[in-house]
Amino acid sequence: MSTEPDSSDDTENTGPGTPDGDDSAPAATGSESEETAAAPAAEGGSTGGEAAAQVTEAQAELAAQKLERERIERRKADKAGPIDSGAKLSGTAADLLAAVRAVESGARPAATVFSAPEPPRRLAAPEPVPRPQPVPAGTPAAPPAPAQETVAAVRRVLTDGGAPEALAPQVAGALGEGAEDLLREDPWQLLRVTGVRPEQADGFARALLGAECAPDDERRGRALTVWLLEQAALAGHTALELPALTAALAQRSVPDADEAVQSALAEGEALAFQDAVEEPGTPPSEGGTEEAEGDRPVRVLIGLERYALAEESLADGLARIVNSLAKEAATGAGWESAAASASGSAAELIRAVAGHGLVLHTGGEAARTEPVALLTAARSLDLRAVAACHTPDGRDRVAARAGEADSAVTVHGLLAGTEGPGRDADGALALDLLIVPDAPRLDVESAAMVVESLPDGARLVLSGDPAQLWSAGPGRVFADLLAARVCPQIASRTPDPGPLGELLSGIGIGELNQVEAPGKELVIVPVRDAAEAVHRTLQLVLESVPRAFGVEPGRTVVITPGHGGAAGTRALNAALKERLNPGPGRFGGFDPGDVVAHSAAPGRTVLGRVEKADADGLHLSCAGAPVVVPKERVEQSVRHGWALTAHQAVGSRWPAAVVVLPGDAAQALSRPWVYTAFGRAERHLSVVHGVEQALARAVAEVPAKPRTTRLPVLLRTQVPPAG
Missing domain, CATH: 3.40.50.300 (P-loop containing nucleotide triphosphate hydrolases)
Structure with missing residues (x-):
């Protein structure tokens, strides 16, 4: 490996880094997936607004997905007969508690706990529904914006509870018609709004309910159960084991976690399953019959309906x-x-x-x-x-x-x-x-x-x-x-050929090997702090890589573990914009010519360039196709794109890549993250290295989170x- 000489310029250090959420979010916590970076903050920013009349590609996709989900739900509702392993559960609170005790003690729950089929909650379709057709051009695909009177009514409730009025459009959209009454009856429904935290919902409930507000309120337990399942989904889980869910509820000061889970099940806001556990050395069961699973231990899982159906x-x-x-x-x-x-x-x-x-x-x-x-x-x-x-x-x-x-x-x-x-x-x-x-x-x-x-x-x-x-x-x-x-x-x-291929092959099996790079395909740049990391990154993108490899600055990607911090994507993009496309940022911080990352939907980021801005919104060119982002959606869905996280960059490659590892990012590193980030480079990889032994330790000891x-x-x- 080659080592590039040190540099002496300074860049302002603005604080500790924020790790890439999708790598670091634990089950049943408030960590947010980095691909949901477009989600609104809970601290009062306005993120609502009416949908644009013009149908976008993202709207067409969402409409097609909605039709498909409706078809799946109707097909599932038609299913009848006994419930095999993994099917939905129902029963009394006593039955659930018995199952909990059985699981915690290591015994198999009584068969009667899971034998009764749940009454169908969805109406059966009168006739088979065909697969979804593509949305024709010009068809309004986005759901209608909430009525202004509904938004105004919700705004009054938020004001009474001390919550930011700017959340009104989001609350009205999440709760639908009658949102005002629903919110007054159950203030913890505020947790259905993306970004709202339990402590914020608790404060809102205290302001509305006064002395009636208590930690053991059934409404609170039910809402927190759903919220924890949503947070688990952001961390990649489709369900949570019952003991893990009840433990997380207890950490949120829910006195009777089992009762809270049962309440969520009874209201149809979550589903319960029993799945047979395959023990080491035990041949897998064939056909999934009850007889084949009779002697096998099971685990009780709780999940949200949308992921269960999927x-x-x-x-x-x-x-x-x-x-x-x-x-x-x-x-x-x-x-x-x-x-x-x-x-x-x-x-x-x-x-x-x-x-x-x-x-x-x-x-x-x-x-x-x-x-x-x-x-x-x-x-x-x-x-x-x-x-x-x-x-x-x-x-x-x-x-x-x-x-x-x-x-x-x-x-x-x-x-x-x-x-x-x-x-x-x-x-x-x-x-x-x-x-x-x-x-x-x-x-x-x-x-x-x-x-x-x-x-x-x-x-x-x-x-x-x-x-x-x-x-x-x-x-x-x-x-x-x-x-x-x-x-x-x-x-x-x-x-994979060459020094970079050799490096990646080792990382894939947990070894960070020293590889010979005679053509400077790989360069390690040690840094002392985040300020130096930003400066060295600019030097590499603007000077060293273009001079040594003929790669224009716009064709070198910068990858860092998180969005926040003194060497996160925000700080790096600000520094790169100042050098590559300076401007006043009159439209939400963007100017024509800016490279951007557009997240039209969670988990899907497309790179593009700003063309112009007008009353319709921010006009982008993404992969050669025009995209118009309404002005009320710009803050949520558009970021500068010279510097990306590994999740945003996966699926694409560049002639050169600069991976920035500031010291405060050590906890965010894992073997899959390093493998993915290093693999974005075709010809040259520079590693701005400030994590010392944490990089080798992450490659050797930190696999993908289960x-x-x-x-x-x-x-x-x-x-x-x-x-």
């Missing part, structure tokens, strides 16, 4: 894909001919896809050529095949390798109907094969949308690097599928193990 729908859809591929589909000579023309792992992948509806493929950056070879082979066989990537950069790279512009799309564009082949008469995607690179980025809801949109008989290939960061949203779909072993898994044998999910259990009941 996870169940995903398991159903994957089982359908595995079982619906016609046997004759694999007998064609074309597949074998295509495999014979390929070599190594690419040939294995083509043969696996020929005979299976679902296939997993793992590998690093160089291994991306193998799904592209599969894509080319399938299209040569006149199959309707596309690759759905998570970023426009990933889409463009796949299309360039395949040599066909229409061979690759983005996931959100495919689901929204703005990219790809469209849908057939039944609402299914008109595809025979869908390949999803960067599959670890799929959260449980987007994965369910993708799978439910595929027609019977279609093939699905999920490809990705398991060492990278997981999804910003809840779930760990790719990791769960790899662990479940319900389909063929093809591990690439194509290594996430609680139900997908493996659901798959075991529906799909037999492969092979």
